[in-house]
Amino acid sequence: MTGENTRLLEVSNLSVFYSGLQVLWDVSLSVNSGEIVTILGANGAGKTTLVHSIFGLVRDRKGKVLFRNADISSIPAYKVVKHGLSLVPERRELFPKMTVIENLEIGGFPRQERVVGYDEIFTLFPVLEERKRQLAGTLSGGEQQMLAIARALISRPSLLVLDEPSLGLSPLLVSTVLDTVATLNKSGLSILLVEQNVQHALEISQRGYILENGRIIRGGSSDDLLHDDQVRAAYLGI
Amino acid sequence: MAGVDVVLQVLIWGLYAGCIYILLATGLNLIFGVMKVVNFAHGELLMLGAYITFTFYALSGWNPYVLLGASVPLLIIVGIIIERLCFRPILGTGKLNEIFISIGLIYIVQNAAAIVWTDEWRIIHSPYERITISVFGVNMPLDYLIIIITTALILIGLHLFLRRTRIGKAMRATSQNRNGAMLMGINVERMDMLSFGIGAGFAGAAGTLWVVSGQVFNPYMGSIPAIKAFAIVILGGLGSIPGAIIGGLVYGIAENFAIFTLGGAWKDAISFIILILVLIVRPTGLFGESAE
Amino acid sequence: MIDLNKTLGIGSKKGRLFGIIVLLILAVILPLIFGMNLFLLTILVLMVIFIIYASSWNFLTYTGQGSLGHAAFFGLGGYVSALIATASGLSPFITIFIGGGAAALVGLFIGVICVRLKEWFLAMVTFGFAIIIQTLIVSQFASISGGWDGIAAPRLVSTTIPYYQLIEYYSIVLIAVLIILLFWIILRSKIGLAFAAIRENEMEARAAGIDPVRYRLFAFLVSAYFSGVAGALEIHNLGYITPEIFGVDISFWPIIYSISGGLGTLAGPIVGTIVITVLWDGLRMLGITYARFVIIGVLLVMIIIFLPKGLISLPENVREFIEKRRKSS
Numbered sequence: 105m106t107g108e109n110t111r112l113l114e115v116s117n118l119s120v121f122y123s124g125l126q127v128l129w130d131v132s133l134s135v136n137s138g139e140i141v142t143i144l145g146a147n148g149a150g151k152t153t154l155v156h157s158i159f160g161l162v163r164d165r166k167g168k169v170l171f172r173n174a175d176i177s178s179i180p181a182y183k184v185v186k187h188g189l190s191l192v193p194e195r196r197e198l199f200p201k202m203t204v205i206e207n208l209e210i211g212g213f214p215r216q217e218r219v220v221g222y223d224e225i226f227t228l229f230p231v232l233e234e235r236k237r238q239l240a241g242t243l244s245g246g247e248q249q250m251l252a253i254a255r256a257l258i259s260r261p262s263l264l265v266l267d268e269p270s271l272g273l274s275p276l277l278v279s280t281v282l283d284t285v286a287t288l289n290k291s292g293l294s295i296l297l298v299e300q301n302v303q304h305a306l307e308i309s310q311r312g313y314i315l316e317n318g319r320i321i322r323g324g325s326s327d328d329l330l331h332d333d334q335v336r337a338a339y340l341g342i
Numbered sequence: 343m344a345g346v347d348v349v350l351q352v353l354i355w356g357l358y359a360g361c362i363y364i365l366l367a368t369g370l371n372l373i374f375g376v377m378k379v380v381n382f383a384h385g386e387l388l389m390l391g392a393y394i395t396f397t398f399y400a401l402s403g404w405n406p407y408v409l410l411g412a413s414v415p416l417l418i419i420v421g422i423i424i425e426r427l428c429f430r431p432i433l434g435t436g437k438l439n440e441i442f443i444s445i446g447l448i449y450i451v452q453n454a455a456a457i458v459w460t461d462e463w464r465i466i467h468s469p470y471e472r473i474t475i476s477v478f479g480v481n482m483p484l485d486y487l488i489i490i491i492t493t494a495l496i497l498i499g500l501h502l503f504l505r506r507t508r509i510g511k512a513m514r515a516t517s518q519n520r521n522g523a524m525l526m527g528i529n530v531e532r533m534d535m536l537s538f539g540i541g542a543g544f545a546g547a548a549g550t551l552w553v554v555s556g557q558v559f560n561p562y563m564g565s566i567p568a569i570k571a572f573a574i575v576i577l578g579g580l581g582s583i584p585g586a587i588i589g590g591l592v593y594g595i596a597e598n599f600a601i602f603t604l605g606g607a608w609k610d611a612i613s614f615i616i617l618i619l620v621l622i623v624r625p626t627g628l629f630g631e632s633a634e
Numbered sequence: 635m636i637d638l639n640k641t642l643g644i645g646s647k648k649g650r651l652f653g654i655i656v657l658l659i660l661a662v663i664l665p666l667i668f669g670m671n672l673f674l675l676t677i678l679v680l681m682v683i684f685i686i687y688a689s690s691w692n693f694l695t696y697t698g699q700g701s702l703g704h705a706a707f708f709g710l711g712g713y714v715s716a717l718i719a720t721a722s723g724l725s726p727f728i729t730i731f732i733g734g735g736a737a738a739l740v741g742l743f744i745g746v747i748c749v750r751l752k753e754w755f756l757a758m759v760t761f762g763f764a765i766i767i768q769t770l771i772v773s774q775f776a777s778i779s780g781g782w783d784g785i786a787a788p789r790l791v792s793t794t795i796p797y798y799q800l801i802e803y804y805s806i807v808l809i810a811v812l813i814i815l816l817f818w819i820i821l822r823s824k825i826g827l828a829f830a831a832i833r834e835n836e837m838e839a840r841a842a843g844i845d846p847v848r849y850r851l852f853a854f855l856v857s858a859y860f861s862g863v864a865g866a867l868e869i870h871n872l873g874y875i876t877p878e879i880f881g882v883d884i885s886f887w888p889i890i891y892s893i894s895g896g897l898g899t900l901a902g903p904i905v906g907t908i909v910i911t912v913l914w915d916g917l918r919m920l921g922i923t924y925a926r927f928v929i930i931g932v933l934l935v936m937i938i939i940f941l942p943k944g945l946i947s948l949p950e951n952v953r954e955f956i957e958k959r960r961k962s963s
Binding site: 382431432438442443445451461569572573607617622 | 695751752753754755757759762763766769770773882890893924925928930931932933934935939942
Binding site: 159161180181182183185186191193196197198199200201202206209210211213214255259 | 508511512514515518519521522523524525526527528529530
């Protein structure tokens with residue numbers, strides 16, 4: 105791994121509240137340059153909340169979020185992404201009445217000029233080229249997920265955050281999506297992956313954290329987590 | 343009775359009346375699309391547009407059509423101020439609040455205008471007032487033709503803005519998915535401001551067209567056309583701009599046929615009868631995407 | 635649990651009782667202190683009528699509904715009562731309730747359409763009905779309604795009786811007290827609970843076996859009925875009625891009063907009506923005309939933004955603010 109020592113994202117002691125009710129407690133985690141880091145957790149563990157607060161979509165929070173040593177904890181979402189983070193949101197959040205191409209164009213918004221060429225995107229996701237004049241809302245679930253990832257890549261982020269990319273996809277598509285994630289990582293992109301698909305996610309990542317009831321209860325290398333009896337019992341049903 | 347002639351005549355009146363409604367309804371829809379807010383005080387912006395045209399006309403004596411160049415930009419500024427001061431603070435606090443804050447705005451704008459311009463009915467005369475042209479054998483004031491063409495140009499301009507420009511696309515993205523837009527680095531609050539500004543600018547243009555067509559106006563004249571525009575928005579579907587255009591045309595024509603058959607007293611009431619009938623059948627409007 | 639205190643008003647039980655007693659005493663003695671000043675009496679009568687009207691409008695909001703066209707009911711109550719009183723010679727004290735009945739009947743019809751509609755649609759349709767009814771009155775029904783000129787209405791209390799204005803005033807106050815008492819009884823009964831449940835969460839209310847449509851319709855009916863009674867009281871007090879009564883202003887006033895005071899509380903419309911009326915007539919005495927509309931508009935906007943629970947929450951807000959200041963210093 106190259107640049108293992110450069111800290112890209114550093115979240116420290118993050119606490120989040122929803123209308124006064126605390127949902128995250130002192131969450132600390134980090135992503136180094138070149139890594140895939142996985143956050144595991146059951147439904148309602150606070151994974152999406154964590155992602156949303158990194159991106160400034162949840163405003164009621166305490167703690168620090170540093171990205172390349174810049175404090176991004178108190179700026180709105182649209183400024184966060186300008187620092188070079190990109191999110192593939194849980195529900196994809198595409199623009200259903202815009203074409204595939206238009207969705208990609210909007211993806212290039214954080215940087216003034218488009219950084220990644222469409223050719224590069226279409227090599228990665230050939231299906232999108234076939235569908236490029238189609239409205240995003242008419243795509244299949246898998247195609248929509250591809251588009252969401254492609255849209256997040258257009259601004260050439262230094263960190264890609266994926267929130268449950270396999271949600272609602274068939275097992276075959278899950279493999280395709282997660283393989284794509286691995287491919288992206290090999291080309292040098294750092295990735296924070298939030299998943300329920302524990303086995304597969306840990307296989308492609310270097311490190312992982314386990315989030316339970318709004319707290320990080322364990323962190324470590326993916327191998328350790330994969331072979332940990334407790335983890336296996338709780339998340340793999342073995 | 344010369345059937346076809348009369349029908350054509352009424353159709354042309356309706357087309358012209360429809361233009362003003364379309365501009366108002368499109369503006370409302372643009373604001374609704376991006377902010378999911380309904381500005382019930384939209385008619386007061388039309389009224390301001392009319393008075394701005396009137397004032398500049400009285401001062402300069404220029405061709406009143408040129409004064410679109412004054413009413414539109416000034417109304418954009420007014421729209422931005424209203425958005426910042428009144429609507430942004432209550433965004434997301436409940437839809438009834440939007441209606442109530444609009445009522446406050448209506449009182450403020452109407453009566454401020456009455457202080458500045460008095461509450462007398464006013465009228466100005468277009469330089470083309472006496473010119474009529476013949477279209478398909480029907481006489482039509484030249485002003486109506488200019489108004490129809492101007493409206494068409496404005497709508498084409500909007501279409502190009504929304505389809506071709508970066509900001510226009512960002513506005514569409516915001517209206518389709520606010521969270522998604524934020525995550526793409528779009529400053530959605532700026533889009534709110536912009537949509538409100540453009541929506542108000544459209545009302546300003548409608549105000550100028552109202553004045554040049556020789557219709558009378560006073561500070562309280564805005565409510566009724568705005569309410570009709572709102573009825574059109576509901577008919578055509580909240581947030582749907584094509585719906586607003588078709589709805590506006592259909593509405594303008596229906597209204598003029600109603601005046602012709604039922605009498606002038608029904609001019610205002612007919613809109614609501616149409617609206618209520620539609621809502622009985624379809625509580626979400628004709629082409630309505632159910633408003634969440 | 636749904637907090638009934640929230641529904642009925644803000645403040646302690648003691649404070650509320652004190653407020654009611656002070657208000658009642660003022661209502662009784664005010665006209666007497668000022669030696670039956672006619673001008674003052676006129677303002678007071680209108681104020682009390684509008685307290686009834688605003689409270690009736692506000693009754694709708696308990697179920698999460700709103701209306702931009704209550705002038706339809708206010709005016710219908712007036713017209714029907716005036717016509718019946720004139721034609722039959724019945725005392726207006728009886729016909730006002732018949733007028734209310736007519737308003738309620740139309741309210742039922744409008745309500746059937748409206749209960750399924752939400753927010754903007756509801757607002758538009760109610761607004762539209764006021765205009766449609768006005769149009770009907772001046773066109774199709776012009777022969778009996780007098781068209782735009784309107785018709786005369788018998789006074790509530792015959793002018794031949796000594797102190798008739800004073801008697802009128804006290805009767806109207808009594809009617810207002812009884813109506814608000816009735817609202818209070820309804821709201822603290824099971825019906826009030828159902829209203830709150832529907833307003834807070836319609837799905838859950840349904841699950842609990844509450845039929846939102848029935849309760850909304852009931853609220854519409856009650857609201858329309860007493861708005862009609864208020865309208866009838868007004869025109870019998872004025873002595874005439876014209877189609878102006880269906881105007882946008884008449885629809886908007888109860889909204890302004892209720893919001894200013896505090897939406898969805900019994901005290902709100904009362905406090906709102908009193909404060910705004912005092913402000914309104916005070917400004918008029920200062921010779922301010924159009925500007926007072928602007929001032930009321932600005933006040934309304936500011937209350938919605940900064941004091942969403944209305945003026946009745948002002949003492950509480952001030953107390954909280956002072957406590958915060960004290961803690962931080």
